[in-house]
Amino acid sequence: MTLDFRLLTEQLWEAMEMFYVSTRGNHPAVSSAEAIKMGISPDGGLFVPDAPVRVSPELMQRMKEMPYRERAAEILRLYLTDFTAAELEDCAARAYNTNNYDVEEIAPVKELEPGTYVLELWHGPTCAFKDMALQILPRFLPRAAAKTGEKGEIVILVATSGDTGKAALEGFKDVPGTRIMVFFPDQGVSQVQRLQMVTQEGDNVGVMAVRGNFDDAQSGVKAIFTDADINRRVGEKGFRFSSANSINWGRLAPQIVYYFSAYLDLLREGKLAEGEPVNFVVPTGNFGNILAGFYARQAGLPVNRLICAANENNVLTDFVRTGIYDRNRRFVRTISPSMDILISSNLERLLYELSGGDTTTVRDWMNELREKGMYQVGGGLLAQLQALFWSDFSSDRETKDAIRETFDRTGYVADTHTAVGLDVYKKYVLQTGDRTKTVIVSTASPFKFNDSVVEALQGKEAVKGKDEFELLHELARISGLEIPVGLKDLDRRPVRHDGVVDREEMPRAVFDFLNI
Numbered sequence: 323m324t325l326d327f328r329l330l331t332e333q334l335w336e337a338m339e340m341f342y343v344s345t346r347g348n349h350p351a352v353s354s355a356e357a358i359k360m361g362i363s364p365d366g367g368l369f370v371p372d373a374p375v376r377v378s379p380e381l382m383q384r385m386k387e388m389p390y391r392e393r394a395a396e397i398l399r400l401y402l403t404d405f406t407a408a409e410l411e412d413c414a415a416r417a418y419n420t421n422n423y424d425v426e427e428i429a430p431v432k433e434l435e436p437g438t439y440v441l442e443l444w445h446g447p448t449c450a451f452k453d454m455a456l457q458i459l460p461r462f463l464p465r466a467a468a469k470t471g472e473k474g475e476i477v478i479l480v481a482t483s484g485d486t487g488k489a490a491l492e493g494f495k496d497v498p499g500t501r502i503m504v505f506f507p508d509q510g511v512s513q514v515q516r517l518q519m520v521t522q523e524g525d526n527v528g529v530m531a532v533r534g535n536f537d538d539a540q541s542g543v544k545a546i547f548t549d550a551d552i553n554r555r556v557g558e559k560g561f562r563f564s565s566a567n568s569i570n571w572g573r574l575a576p577q578i579v580y581y582f583s584a585y586l587d588l589l590r591e592g593k594l595a596e597g598e599p600v601n602f603v604v605p606t607g608n609f610g611n612i613l614a615g616f617y618a619r620q621a622g623l624p625v626n627r628l629i630c631a632a633n634e635n636n637v638l639t640d641f642v643r644t645g646i647y648d649r650n651r652r653f654v655r656t657i658s659p660s661m662d663i664l665i666s667s668n669l670e671r672l673l674y675e676l677s678g679g680d681t682t683t684v685r686d687w688m689n690e691l692r693e694k695g696m697y698q699v700g701g702g703l704l705a706q707l708q709a710l711f712w713s714d715f716s717s718d719r720e721t722k723d724a725i726r727e728t729f730d731r732t733g734y735v736a737d738t739h740t741a742v743g744l745d746v747y748k749k750y751v752l753q754t755g756d757r758t759k760t761v762i763v764s765t766a767s768p769f770k771f772n773d774s775v776v777e778a779l780q781g782k783e784a785v786k787g788k789d790e791f792e793l794l795h796e797l798a799r800i801s802g803l804e805i806p807v808g809l810k811d812l813d814r815r816p817v818r819h820d821g822v823v824d825r826e827e828m829p830r831a832v833f834d835f836l837n838i
């Protein structure tokens with residue numbers, strides 16, 4: 323009887339529709355398809371689920387033996403309730419397979435030392451963790467458009483500082499009903515990152531360099547999104563702009579999956595007992611990855627601490643320690659560039675959740691951030707924040723030391739972002755004495771940031787006068803790992819996109835791309 327009752331409540335629960343509300347409270351609730359299609363709420367807020375999800379012990383049990391793609395379909399069903407189970411299974415199967423990933427497990431968990439594990443999220447086509455979401459979001463978007471009565475063809479515009487652009491291109495390449503155009507700063511990306519983008523294949527893709535820095539590219543894209551005339555013109559030709567950046571709930575939801583998957587793997591291998599808490603260490607920039615860990619915990623995953631690892635752009639470390647978010651500081655270029663960020667957009671969702679959905683206060687904080695570059699949270703919220711999160715940061719020196727020390731001690735080669743996580747975890751254990759089993763989230767392949775990694779392992783002399791492609795081979799030799807397919811021979815592939823424009827010419831470039 324008890325069991326029947328529990329199954330019944332689970333089924334009822336799963337049949338419930340989830341709606342999405344804005345963190346700023348000035349937009350009516352929307353369906354998950356609507357939230358994915360819109361990306362950001364028109365009131366400037368971010369979409370969040372209107373009620374927490376629960377992953378039942380029965381579902382945990384069932385997922386233990388499942389491959390990654392099936393786990394993904396199960397978890398996503400709880401959040402994206404207007405997609406059918408079959409649709410989500412199809413999306414997950416097309417995203418998480420061995421054509422796109424170089425390992426069967428998709429997101430493997432490796433033991434670094436007893437009780438310390440690394441979750442590798444970079445086995446996808448572009449060698450960074452952005453693939454985990456950007457391989458599946460492109461499968462959601464055309465369906466979301468169809469479900470919401472959208473007639474236009476979806477046109478994704480992306481401004482990228484490096485990793486997101488390539489991951490979005492790979493994800494959207496040749497996806498029916500979509501086109502994608504990526505703008506990158508002409509002088510602002512690494513040699514590998516540039517070649518990854520300008521050699522991009524696919525019939526629905528456009529790539530354009532913008533004279534200037536990332537901010538020029540970013541503000542240019544924002545200006546296009548918000549220009550009524552441009553939107554009307556593309557609308558009349560049957561197109562609709564959408565966004566693939568990390569404030570889209572369709573990018574966040576797939577990231578919740580790997581927190582569960584890592585836990586389930588450890589459970590299956592007997593490294594964890596049922597219900598045993600774990601810590602996750604997350605190299606953080608825009609707060610998207612670690613926020614997915616928060617939602618996993620909210621859904622019932624036994625998470626003890628979420629350890630937010632920052633580089634010298636340490637706004638988040640100060641915030642977790644003091645409750646003061648202050649972006650008025652010097653922007654530092656570090657060897658972990660994907661974390662060089664001073665406004666962590668996704669933090670807004672955490673503020674919403676921890677304040678119990680107090681949209682008025684969230685709105686005030688975000689206004690203060692816009693006007694003064696800072697805001698302060700107090701009392702109860704700060705206590706909750708500190709009970710769950712811990713944070714520290716690493717200098718470039720410490721990051722390189724962590725790469726070398728880890729390699730000497732364990733033979734594991736970490737990239738610069740992951741190494742920030744390793745260093746901050748060391749500080750965490752020293753300062754707290756907490757020996758809870760811990761998973762370090764690894765966000766990029768060491769081959770992607772090979773110059774810093776080789777320098778950390780072999781010293782400055784070893785990299786002098788060598789380009790990133792020679793260093794790929796050097797790193798393969800040192801580590802005994804194979805160069806990922808996506809990076810190999812990059813310098814020999816034909817350049818398919820060689821355009822460069824000024825910021826003002828970006829709309830023209832979009833029209834040309836769409837042939838309108």
Ligand SMILES: *Cc1c(COP(=O)(O)O)cnc(C)c1O
Binds near residue numbers: 612661
């Ligand atoms: C994007 C990125 C990060 C930061 O992730 P957020 O979700 O923005 O916090 C960390 N490491 C790498 C390699 C990345 O590409």
